Amino acid sequence: MGLRERLGKEWLFCDGGTGSILQKLGLKGGELPELWNLNRPDDIKNLNKGYFDAGSNIVNTNTFGANRFKFDNVPEIVAAAVKLCQQARKEAGREDDAYVAIDVGPTGKLLEPMGDLAFNDAVEVFKEIIKAGAEAGGDVVVIETMSDSYEAKAAVVAAHEVCDLPVIVTMVYDETGKLLTGGGVEGTVAMLEGLKVDAIGINCGFGPKQMLPIAERLVKCCSLPIVVNPNAGLPRTENGQTVYDVDPEEFAEIMGEIAKLGVHVMGGCCGTTPDHISTMIKTVKALPFTEPKTKNFTYVTSFADCVEIGRKPVVIGERINPTGKKKLQQALRDNNIDYLLTEALNQEAAGADILDVNVGLPEIDEPVMMESVVLKIQSITNLPLQLDTTDIEALERGLRIYNGKPMVNSVNGKIENIEAVMPLVAKYGGVLVGLPLDEDGIPATSEGRLAVAKRIYEAADKYGIPRKDIVIDGLAMTISSDPDSAIATLDTVKGVRDIYNGHSILGVSNISFGLPARELINSYFLAMAMQNGLSCAIINPCNGPMMASVRSFNALMNLDPKLEEFIGAYSDYVPGSGVAASSGAKASSASTNAVLTLAEAIERGVTGRAAEAMKEQLDSGRDSLEIIDAELIPALDRVGKGYEAGTVFLPQLLMSADAAKAAFAVVKEAMSDKPRNIKGRVILATVKGDIHDIGKNIVKVMLENYGYDVIDLGKDVPPETIVDCAIENNIEVVGLSALMTTTVASMEDTIKLLREKKPGTKVVVGGAVMTQEYADKIGADAYAKDAMGTVRYCDSVFGV
């Protein structure tokens, strides 16, 4: 029988530790154990056989670290390991009921944005291992000891793209049930279930006793078969050898306790031996087996957060969507991602649970933009995202690199649309918004909409997407053109709850299109919808009345324990003002600054006042260029000179820079239809291998304030990218940053390539270890000791 048919139907057992056994056989520190597949095959075969003999059904090949970062002959090493494991199984007489598991460990590299390994590169690394293992005849893929859910996702995607074998994933949590990258048990399980793995579990980290509470949490939230593979307790050194403090009897006893919680596959990790495994099997086999139970939670997750849908209304921030938003449209055209990130942070601060991300504009490459925006947003917020697009390629790119289980907006009842969207959600996982409209358009009545919703549920069944992961849109449309539309929408929401026991969602503000005082209608409609069972509200969380509606509803329905959230938000509420007083408090502190001139506000670094003063000057009819030349730049110069003289310190300079930036933003907005006057264009990049970008970002802010157009290529940028960009945009000055002596080498490579491909380009370099001497040695045109130095240098090149 295949493993897939047996998982969750009967007790199955994994193998135990490898490292400590190989060390006893003479494995040296620093020696790669996977090399033994080729050099000492009998030892590896015997290691595997020991576990088959002990009764393990799933025995790992010796391929934990067999990746291309350590070996240049990965396929050979993996194939040899699979063959040895197969021979061991044959010699143990276990060919009928035991499986050869292609063992996949972490790459040893951290994925972007924290580290330097791109998600899709990680997928390729895993594909190489798994493909070799599958071709050699492995029966199952075991992805283990993962402490980063993102890396686990890369491995699962790889497995599914190269073979049809069952996939088991076990993660390492700490004592509090968190991954090293911050994710919790529930969120990780939701993501892995969405990716359609065959079993989920925990391994390594600590002994069985400490693992018990985490196993308990796993049992509560996981619908799939559960795997538990602990260490033999804690390691200590005895006579120069690492030993573990839990012996086979104690191990078996605690594993028996864990078994009773309702787990399905058990084995060991570091320090466990065939003795531990056989003793454990005796104990566990005597216990009754319970099959996995399907849980009815709907989770949307990020790498760190887990938002439950259905327990209380979930707020989805709608601000990152260009429809009807001129500034956002312009930001997308200018590739000004910081604008989108600011919207993300503002919505998070206002109380959003999930952020909608829609980057669709006709003149934009949406798939590329979706990927880049999702990567950037998930690097600065814990909030899960809702990928909102009608472009199927953009959807796939977003789903693939998303770190967690996102919401997907949306699928509709049209056959063609279902066939395009559902396979992607089935592959990557996601909570899918279903629009109850089809080839015949939008049904006018709730009955019509509920009928389409039913077909969407049935289609989801066909694609293996659980019904709990479908969220039906009630389709709010303005009451100004159809007076019955709110009623039809509310009835649809109610029907989804009462008839289908399902979840619902609304783009709430559509209800008031064309009306005055829209927030009045919107917030009342939202309250009514929640009362009718609405699960998710797509709203602007920065709008006071909308959030007041949500918080009041939660308070009234006992969904806000101790009213903490409500009191926290409105403890200083001013009656009649309609807003929390905290924004009023800001206004009063601003009023003490109201006397500051633009120049003073910039010198003192008062951001809000600088923007305000700029606006006042523009409103009074003064020419923007004159304001910039007469006030803004001189003020910035005074601070800059103070910094150079050592009387003003970096944070003060930066606060002034922030204030100047805010004032510029006001000018930019006022002149959005006029061409801008720029001094010159400059590329900035932190060179390949270096992930430090604070210094570079400071230089960027200063250059922009002094009137330069900066193309910021980010950090860890390969020489080719910098050179291509310089050629494409005919750039005169390139600024390179490196913090470490080790990355100065890639600075030199970049300069060499620039000299070769685009001679004449000026290169200015900076960074902590950089000196004039270094700069000369690597052939740079100039060394700037700080941000002001770069500004001065650019001024000299551009002759200003």
Added chain:
Amino acid sequence: MPLCVDIPIKEVQRYMGYHGIAEVTPDMQERINKAIDQVGTQSHPRIILKEFAIEVAERTVVIHAESENLVLESESLARNLSGCLRAILLAATIGPSCDMLVRRASVTSAADAAIYQAAGAAAIEAFLDSENDRLKREYEKDNLYLRPRFSPGYGDLKLDHQKDWFRLLDISKQIGIELTDSLLMVPTKSVTAIIGIGGDVRPSGCSGCKDCNMHGKCEFSSEKG
């Protein structure tokens, strides 16, 4: 939320470049306090350490590990460890949260990014200092005295040795630090070091700035000017 690391304000200000000359405005102070609070509560400090027998010659230090003898060629480390028979190898991190806080701050304010950066730097140092003190007290019970921490990349000890630290301490798996191709650690607020265990008290707690590769251009140096 409780503070996971006690971050001294003075240190944050020092990393920001204040030398007591310029005034810290109330607005700045408020921002610093917020950064200290967030970095302090969101950090997850972890440390891994292991004691090894060592052999110190004039220009080399040999670490005797379970299954290998690691040779470190470095005159400055040999000087730091002279007279020691054992040493502690360690790695510590405050976790990935601080890096995210810096990224978030970078979106809206260069000043805040610099402040969070400084708070993170002060946090990892404060965490290491408190661990260092704890070790110092423990060893002093046995009349053993700890030398100042020394890290790969200091003086003439090559940064390449990061890889050795990662192997000997199994750092990635134990506390979640990874090395990039260019030998940088992520999370960035992480440290690897060696601490010598000696039988006598050395007069200075600090080996001074001459062993540092920032010597002569460091804005934090006490030997400046």
